[in-house]
Amino acid sequence: MRKTLAVKGMHCTSCEVLLSEVSEECGAKVISANHRVGQLVVEVPSEDVLKKVRLAVQREGYQVE
Amino acid sequence: MVSFELRVQNLSCEACAKVLQRVLRRAGNASLEWVSGDAKSIRVSCDEKQVEHVKRVLREYKYLDESSGAGAFWHVVKGVFHGLPAFRAEHVLVTRCIVLFGVLFVFLAVAQNVVLARFAGEKLWPVLVLIPFGISLNVGALWHARLLQNYCACNTGMMLGMTIGMMSGFMLGAILGATNGMFVGSVAGMLVGMFLGAYAAGFAGIMGIMEGMLAGLMAGVMGAMLSVMMVTDHLVLFLYVLFFLCALILAGLSYLVYKEAGPLLESSVPGWSELIVQGLIVLVFVVGLAVFGPKSPIAWGLL
Structure with a gap:
């Protein structure tokens, strides 16, 4: 399922790369990451993976709404 | 690693x-x-064989800054001036050379007023500034030569040869007077410049040796000629022009040093005692020439 996460605290392309990498490490497929609109779009197989993605993103110092 | x-x-x-x-x-x-x-710098450690691979990957991610020219040059100058982490050693070296200049200047000013009061004239003051400046500059350049050894390329050797050749020729030309200084100053500047330039280039290839030699030769001759013009013909304005040019040479040298051998300098911040000893050795040599040289008061029977 495709989920859109609103992420606060993204500044630049590096933030996009970082969030994409940590999301993929959790088992999600990244559709897009955009620091201008503060959005991370992922495709996850289950709610568990989505939870993991949220936690991983928060662990890197970003806020997920 | x-x-x-x-x-x-x-x-x-x-x-x-x-x-x-x-x-x-x-x-x-x-x-x-x-x-x-x-400082827009990073320090990376990796296996020796992986260095090029690491650079290639950083280049792919557009992190590696390989710009050259004025921007890169001023980046180094600003780093040295502000003492930013990547330029700490150079910042310390420059600061200590400035202090060394101050100490030598005061020492020579006192010596001139006390010991050489009979000969104190308006012609002496450019030499009074010139000698500490030349010694500090040479000590800084010698320090670079010692640090770099075989790690720098021909162009760094050339810069070193030029700086040392210019200042040696300039000082000796000023001290030894118009006639002898022209010859002795040029030859001494040329020799010092060519051997140090060649040493800095590591004697690794004919190009390094040739560039160091030629730079030392040209700068040594030019320095002696300028000193003769300046001291004998009262062309003191040249002093300022030359000081500015020497500062530019040093800035160029710093740029090359950091471009080629920055990591080496990080762990080799010069100590006060070593720097002062180096400065004193050069001072003794210069004062010896001034007192016992062919144009000295002793040689002319004035003392």
Whole structure:
């Protein structure tokens, strides 16, 4: 399922790369990451993976709404 | 394992450093030792065989700053002036050379007023400034030669040869007077410049030796000629022009040093005692020539 996460605290392309990498490490497929609109779009197989993605993103110092 | 510094760009937040760390880990298991956002520099350690691979990966991610020209040059000058982490050793060296200049200047000013009061005239003051300046500059350049040894390329050797040749020729020309100084100053400047220039280039290839020699030769002759013009013909204005040019040469030297051998300098901050000893050795040599040289008061039977 495709989920859109609103992420606060993204500044630049590096933030996009970082969030994409940590999301993929959790088992999600990244559709897009955009620091201008503060959005991370992922495709996850289950709610568990989505939870993991949220936690991983928060662990890197970003806020997920 | 080797550890080296790289100039980087596009680092704007903490995430950039994290991404950089990940990129480096993937590229040959390299690790990020430190990141300096101010100096736009990073220090990386990795296996010796992986250095080029690491650079290639950083280049792909557009982190590696390989710009050259005025921008890169001023980046180094600003770094040295502000004492930013990547330029700490050079900042310390420059600061200590300035202090060395001050100490020698005061010493010579006192010596001139006390010992050489009979000969104190308006012609002496440019020499009074020139000698500490030349000694400090030469000590700084010698320090670079000692640090770099075989690690620098021909052009750095050429810069070293030029700086030392110019200042040696300039000082000796000024001290030994118009006639002898022209010959002795040029030859001495040329010899010092050519051998140090060649040494700095590591005697590794004919190009390094030739460039160091030629730079020393030209600068030595030019320095002696300028000193003769300046001191004998009262062309004191040249002093300022030459000081400015020498400062430019030093700035260029710093740029080359950091471009080629920055990591080496990081662990080799010069100690006060070594710097002062080097300065005193050069001072004794110069004062010896002034007192016992062919144009000295002793040689002319004035003392």
